[in-house]
Amino acid sequence: MYDLIIIGGGPAGLTAGIYAVRFGLDTLVLERSEISGQITLTDIVENYPGFPEISGLELMEKYKAHALKAGVETRITEVLSVRSEGAKKVVSTDGGGLEAKAVILATGANPKHLGVPGEEALIGKGVSYCATCDGPFFRNKTVVVVGGGDSALTDALILSRIAKQVYLVHRRDRLKAAKVLQERAFSAPNIEFIYNTAVREIVGSTGEIRRVEKVILENLKSGEVRELPTNGIFIYIGIRPNTEIVDVDKDERGFIRTGRWMESSEKGIYAIGDCRDTPIWQLVTAVSDGAVAATAVNEYLESLKYPEKSG
């Protein structure tokens, strides 16, 4: 039985691992794949202090090297469920069951889908959630970006340097993104902003090889519906947490409710990073959560060793 199993090998999970190993805890980090963390989808990171400009992938490699040097043990496996059996935690994986005294969930979150006709069928055929991954396929073509936050603008800027024309479609009449990103986007000559507008449908070609051909847009003020021809559509309308594997208190969006010490409603189960009810989804908050949770687990395991009489 491990002292601690950490589910997820992104920035939050690896930081929890680094701290846990330093506390002397017998720790295992479970990763779904070699490349973990939403951050690897980010082209340039400029707000992780110490690195003025670094790619998400490169930063993730640094985290991994750091964890390795600290002595963090990782294993690639898919986690199916986490549950308590008395004080013990049982983690079911596609490679069998594992046991630990405590579990930290660092399962992250994934992009939300629009939920409009054509979207699911055309994923990878022009529908994307990551410009860094799929942008290069749209050289000198036309793309639509959906959303008004940091992610939408960051990736619109990436696409503006690859594609011929970028349309940014946003439901509201102004953007939510950081001013510095807005300014950069406004000064890009090939980004056109379409406000107060929603995507109603994504339409593909009818031939043997289906690809995105156009989107159907609705102006939310006038009700006007129109077609916009495009080769691709990149969607940034929020994220959905990967929290189905555990039955603890969650908010209405599915993010795990946590306290000051990252504890969930279930004793011995903690949640950190993008999968919890974090105030902002940032690298700095993720790594901070990891340190706090590992400290809390260390205290919790001490309390198991020296139980109070009432316990």
Added chain:
Amino acid sequence: MYDLIIIGGGPAGLTAGIYAVRFGLDTLVLERSEISGQITLTDIVENYPGFPEISGLELMEKYKAHALKAGVETRITEVLSVRSEGAKKVVSTDGGGLEAKAVILATGANPKHLGVPGEEALIGKGVSYCATCDGPFFRNKTVVVVGGGDSALTDALILSRIAKQVYLVHRRDRLKAAKVLQERAFSAPNIEFIYNTAVREIVGSTGEIRRVEKVILENLKSGEVRELPTNGIFIYIGIRPNTEIVDVDKDERGFIRTGRWMESSEKGIYAIGDCRDTPIWQLVTAVSDGAVAATAVNEYLESLKYPEKSG
């Protein structure tokens, strides 16, 4: 009038600055001196993800370079007080008054003193709170380290590589520090552990140039009092927040009480890093606080632009 004044140029303050500038806020960071942040007193940092091993001073230089590149404006001045005047915040400094719509306190914390006879008079004459700063003066000499946490052990290890003999004096019967630090300290041949013991007095020489000569120790179990000859004493018994300049809700130790968004009890005044009621005093929590507070300030300033009818 600035949008935001950040008081303190350590990791928390600079991160808040980086985020604030990216939000397009007119921001000023006030620093007390060129070298800010308790972290600069740390020899080796191993738990800031991305840098497996870096000196505190070097990491602080990286933060500064990052902030500079992001366009953060800093000024060296001593802040005397912060207060609200209506919605406006007034910051009094030794160079005059400054005004801002919001203030983030990132004033950090300083080492606690033992409060025993001889301590204050002998600071800099053998009494120290920082092995990185003063350790080299004790080459091949004898030193006492007081405390049982991470800081005490980290610095005892530093001193063990400089001094001939290190005595670690701790009030309790076991250490609180990370296991990895404990193991390293236990395997150092010249560190001797004195448990259940308090320092009652620090005694200096009587000549023209006074220097630490011995400490008076009391065994808290047996009551036995004895003298221990030493050339120096390094004290790590906790930290005291620098929060006297502002009148907001604080906990019994003086740390500013903050909410989820780092807001203090006074609207428009936020607190981050070591000066707030943080769960742990770490780099990762400090930089995280900075990002969260800057985001909150950005929202707050938006709310001032579009006030609700009731406001």
